[in-house]
Amino acid sequence: MVVFSFWQRLLIALINLQKKKTGVIAPKRFVQRLKKQNELFRSYMHQDAHEFLNFLLNELVDILEKEDQAAKKEGGTSSPSEKTVNGPKNPQANGVQKEPLVTWVHKNFQGILTNETRCLRCETVTARDEAFFDLSLDIEQNSSITSCLKNFSSTETLNAEDKFFCDKCCSLQEAQKRMKIKKPPHILVIHLKRFKYIEQLGRYKKLSYRVVFPLELKLSNTVEDADSEYSLFAVVVHVGSGPNHGHYVSLVKSHNHWLFFDDENVEMIDESAVQTFFGSAQEYSSNTDHGYILFYESLCANKS
Template sequence: MGAAGSKLEKALGDQFPEGERYFGFENFGNTCYCNSVLQALYFCVPFREQLLEYYGNNKNIADTEENLLTCLADLFSQISSQKKKTGVIAPKRFVQRLRKQNELFRSYMHQDAHEFLNFLLNEIVDILEKEDQAAKNDEGTSPPSEKVANGPKSGLANGAKKEPLVTWVHKNFQGILTNETRCLQCETVTARDETFFDLSLDIEQNSSITSCLKNFSSTETLNAEDKFFCDKCCSLQEAQKRMKIKKPPRILVIHLKRFKYIEQLGRYKKLSYRVVFPLELKLSDTVEEADIEYSLFAVVVHVGSGPNHGHYVSLVKSHNHWLFFDDENVEMIDESAVQTFFGSSQEYSSNTDHGYILFYESISNKN
């Protein structure tokens, strides 16, 4: 471990970023799904800074009850305050809390990194909302606003008079999708907004993120049994439906749907398709506004041929260097190595390391 750390320091030499820390995480029995996501979040600089600010504001409160947020803040603080530049940290307290909180992550079975990321972000939001409510109650103010759910499946509260709390998780990760349905009889457009923390995209062989996004927002015709009930026509009508990004997030998280349920097999299969993800991504066709540019800064990679076994590692861009995090091990890699994680162009390939969750930060829309 020490040798690996010193090797990394030697590789970076004078270019080792001032004040930065590169620490691997110990694995507590199949916790690579957790380790890889935590590394990606640690190198999501706005998220890290706000979490450390939260830690600074709350560390002296003696009666703060331990929860997933306090454990994560404590872990990030441990890393950032290390005297050494490299090494290994055991995220034991965080993992214990995670297993205590959610039985899904209690077993030593292979877990899904995307499920974990979704759970973690929503859990942090819940904790922040409860803390905000407790503070308001202490001040004797009115009851809380109606909560707007944070996942991609939920709609914004229509006509809600009270504004929902916008946490720093929302400010970083939340975007808004608009689901538009146009009645082909009367041309009336019905639009419904939904919030999202990440976009889950269907993938095809030898495709790219751009083409996956185009498919995501392509127009679909609703006819036959799928007709749409138009309020204006007061009847079922043929319609056209499409999904657009109304408000792009500061941090765009893209989840590639690599695990597909195959009816004939009666189980999930991993799609090892080659999906090119660029280092710089432009959102144009999917967004209502002008072009939005994003820069890739982290990739959670699934290693293995199936959904129920395998391993997770992460690639992270930090101060213009790319690093490879594999539990305790941290190595420097060349930028060109990122493309080896696009996937396999043939169905049967020895390459089983495939990009699974992509983290992009907005360049043109930093706020």
């Protein structure tokens, strides 16, 4: 049984209370609640969609965990918990080992990264796993998601002042470090780092770089050298020339058709129109509509 959070119930209630069969809803109560729970969104400044996404997913997890705990106290039943990569939040409670609740947020969005460090003296590999809900990728001009992912998993040499302390050698040694995806999530969320702090300017700047995001994405060499295939189904687009002002619109694939959402305006667009949001090939361009957050769905689950 899916447990609905307050946020979902609030939006569903607003929709059900509407007398019209079609139209739009101004989420004023939703925004009021959001500002009340997180001071980050209380000002009238331009807010970041990626920060909101992280807050929303983590808030949903907290709400679902609290509702599950409340149900257990009342003697009700809840969905069985499973062990997650982060391990129990409360390892010991009354001397009993407890495993954390795995919510639908975890099942859909959570993947596992592995940080591998290889000592160049003894060749010992130290691996550390960590969970993630989205991947934030550095971008370059005229690049692609595939090349960004390749750079994300590229090998870095630790030497000089950055030497690695090897437990086997019991000393600081030169090493090679690499981050890779160990377990891809069902929904792969990719955040493009379009806002970068420029030291020479003393402020953040929006990078309008052209970054190609394909409709079909293949992750190679992730889990036991297997390939994971994904299909693009949504894009959050930032409209604006800078980080402190602008607007967000969305592209969503529904029933094999692409829809363009701009506040209360919704229209159907051709699939080829998605590529117009890749970014600008030149540094200075009149085009300010750039893909910012990408949502890919695993095709493996659909084939099984």
